[in-house]
Each structure stands twice: as structure tokens, then as C-alpha cells.
Amino acid sequence: MQTEYPAGADDFLTILAARRNYTLRRLVAPGPDDAALLRIVEAGAQAPDHGLLRPWRFILIPQHKRHLLGDVFAAAVLARDPACGDEALATAHDKALRAPCLLVAVLRDEPGTIIPTHEKLVSLGCAIQNMLVAAQLLGFASGLASGAAMDFAGMRTLLGLEAHERAICFIGVGTASTVKAPRVRPDVSQFLSSL
Template identity: 30%
Template structure:
């Protein structure tokens, strides 16, 4: 039985678990589908749904990781052995990896920038949906998010961009806190009561 927490408590303690610190079990197909429904509930000016999902599960993650590693090692043939291992395990660190793909495009009314931000909101909603189901999650965008040679391997179409890869699994270690910015460093007040 899952423990319910208030949203304010969740937001005040939300942390990511590194993908390499996740293990089985991962979410079931039906849990992933529910997470994707929740992730889709974002601001979306014009109701364009300018994003889509690609879900990587099972053995396909290993095969795709090996294909990505070939690109990385082709670019850097002298890659250190520990980095070769990193490249060979890109999509196998967590039981489920979901690509959030931006389909932002010119529109007569909706700026592409708004469409891109909607894809970012989908990423964060997916992270929170995974947490709500009791799983750890991590939003990553590594080199293969930006390399068009990798896009064909990963199912990303021409003209699309990867907003992020959301890794989802069971944490193998407890989350740790990290320094957060002080409000005085990131907030500008404008107005009479500032």
C-alpha cells in the first residue's frame, strides 16, 4: 500500500535519483500508460500536443544502447574502457526509459517557443507521475538527444527534437539533497510591496 503525501510536501522534498542508481522492478505497461496520461496534462496553447512519447523497455534497451555506443566509439576510438561501458549501457540503467519528443513547428498563432515549453512541462509531469506511482525518475538529455545519427536508431523523426529521456525504476539508494539556489539570487520583485 502506497503512502499518500500532500503535494506541498512532495514538492518541498522532490529529488532525482541518478539513472545508474535505479533497478527493477520498473513500472508495468499499464502503469506507464497511466503515467503518460498524467504527463500529457500540461499547458498546451492551441491544443496542438506538440510532443509525443517513445517508450523503451525490455531487451530493446540493450540493443539500442549498443547502437548508440557504436556512434560514440566511432567519434572517439580512444574512448577509455570505463566510458565504453557507460556508452554500452545508456538505456539499460533504468528498467524503463521514455523519450519526450518535441514536434514543435511553425504555426500561424502558437509560437514554437510555447510549443517547446509545453514539451518541457510534459517531461516534468512525467517525472512527477513516476514518483506518484512510487518509482524513482530522472530527466536526462545526453549527447544522443542532440545527435541526428542517433535519432534514427531511437525512433525520432526528421524535424523532431528530444526534450528529454525520462529514466524510471526502483531506487537502489536513498535520494540525497543538493544545494538549491537562494531566493535572493533568483528573484526580482517589482511592485509597491516589493
């Protein structure tokens, strides 16, 4: 006997399987307009949230502020390697210009709650995945990026992070400049077992 699934379930699973992670340099215009971005971010709010803490938030880095992010990237490289040279600084600065839509995912790990940090991270991860899938459903490509600059003091200052907050990764959304082949996914038997 075949299981009956709700209408649209097969379509959703097909779209989910078609999702690819793109490096931010492979994301070009057009990106989501304001209405599409709102829908993408609203999808994040559907994530599991033990204790209803909303232990995350997202910060949009608009195009006209990307130079500020580039300055932070360059300063972070210079702090790690004072002899890095102008080419390395320019390359670091240019990373801020990638992806037409750029968000920063921030973990909010407020003290004094009984919810452990790892559960808050899981909630953030679910929110991010919801946003990536929503972007896919709306016809956009997406990708995540992180790096040493995430914990740089200048990044904290730029983003206005509070003491209990930590920048986790960037989320880029746009149009894929090239079509990416599907990667081989593990067979379910490799990661599903029964007690």
C-alpha cells in the same frame, strides 16, 4: 487569517518537495507496471499546450530493445572518437541498460504554426515535470539524462524521428537504489520579485 487550501494540497506539496532527481544508474527494479506507466504518461497530457498542438511525444524503450539503444550509444562514441577503445564502447553500450523504465522525450516542432519553438519546449518541460511528479506520487523515483548522442543520426533513425522532431532527453523511472538527501533549495526571495 490563515488561507484555506483544498484538501490534499499540503500532502501534494510535501510529496513534491520530497522529489529527487536520480541518475539513471541509481534506478533499479521494480519500475512501473503497464497501468502505472499509463497513469504517469497521462499526467504529461495535462501540460499547458498553446494552440493545442501537443508539441511533444514520448517513446518507450522496452527492455528487449535496449541493446539497439546501446548500439547507438556506442556508435555515437565511436563517431566522436574513432580511437576510443573497447572499454569506452562497452561503457557507452551499458548506459542503455539503466533504469527499469526508460522513455525518450521528443519535441515536435512542426513548421507552419504561429506558436514559437520556445513555447513548445516549455510545454514539453511541463509535460515531463508532470510525469516526474506523477511517478513520485505513485511511489517511484525518477531522473533525466541527455548527452551528445541525443542528436546523433543513428538515434534519429532508431527512434523514427521526423524532420521536425528532436530527441530532448531520457526519462528513467524505477526504484531508488539509495536514498538521496535533499538538496538546499534557494529561498523564494532569490527568484521572486515584483515589478
